[in-house]
Amino acid sequence: MSLQGKTIVVTGTASGIGAEVARLARFQGARVIGVDRNEPSLTLDGFVKADLSSPATIDEAVARLPQHIDALCNIAGVPGTAPPDVVARVNYLGLRHLSTQLLERLPAGGAIVNVASILGAEWPQRLAAHKALAATAGFEAGAQWLAEHPVPADTCYQYFKEALIVWNAVQSQPWFLQRGVRMNCVAPGPVFTPILGDFVAMLGEERVQRDAHRMARPAYADEVASVITWLCSDAARWVSGVNLPVDGGLASTYL
Ligand SMILES: NC(=O)c1ccc[n+]([C@@H]2O[C@H](COP(=O)([O-])OP(=O)(O)OC[C@H]3O[C@@H](n4cnc5c(N)ncnc54)[C@H](O)[C@@H]3O)[C@@H](O)[C@H]2O)c1
Secondary structure: OOOOOOEEEEEOOOOHHHHHHHHHHHHOOOEEEEEEOOOOOOOOOEEEEOOOOOHHHHHHHHHHOOOOOOEEEEOOOOOOOOOHHHHHHHHHHHHHHHHHHHHHHOOOOOEEEEEOOHHHOOHHHHHHHHHHHHOOOOHHHHHHHHHHOOOOHHHHHHHHHHHHHHHHHHHHHHHHHHHOOEEEEEEEOOEOOOOHHHHHHHHOHHHHHHHHOOOOOOEOHHHHHHHHHHHHOHHHOOOOOOEEEEOOOOHHHHO
């Protein structure tokens, strides 16, 4: 599989899965432009320092990104130990805004990959709400809808990963039909990255122990990165609108 000649924008390149995707995509021939609030510690072909939690700072970043982009990987994210407002802005509203702003720079055959989570698996329980949020016209309209439909603070991470999976499914249809741009999610289980400890704190010992017996181990970031770069490649040219678990089989044990 090759990403030779492709320009790929990767958010979250300063750490964890985003850093690993950047490294692997460059190895596979891509030109990688990173976006993060923190400086990256690996070699990139370009880097835009940006806080992805507000439309104004996202627009400033967009102005500094290339005019031609073959793929966008939305990987930056915060755990549920962050304030709920920040979780909403970074993990959902900002991700949506960045994708929408960059869409016109993606050619037919381009790809967007969003990182959801196994913790978004219960989206069917709140499908109507997630569809209503997905239908809001942009960042501010989404924030307004959320002000009118408050999300419980202790499960806000799960809520916005669910919302992302539903937005991905709904929005990928017109973007693929009208523009030939594919959009997909991956849903990792636990991954050995710096925020794994936050997830343990967020979920509590009981849930962590329950899951621990259902999987061999957490993933290494490269095991998630290889699926993300595959979704960016032409080998995945007929894959769109899916949410692909990358969890060592953990989600299947809950059936
Ligand atoms: N680690 C896991 O167990 C796990 C499991 C499922 C899903 N995920 C998801 O994977 C994605 C990557 O997480 P990770 O595990 O690599 O974590 P990480 O903390 O190692 O990396 C997250 C990156 O996002 C960046 N970021 C956070 N807020 C930002 C902001 N406002 N503006 C710009 N950049 C910002 C951070 O600086 C960091 O570089 C996240 O969306 C996370 O929800 C992680």
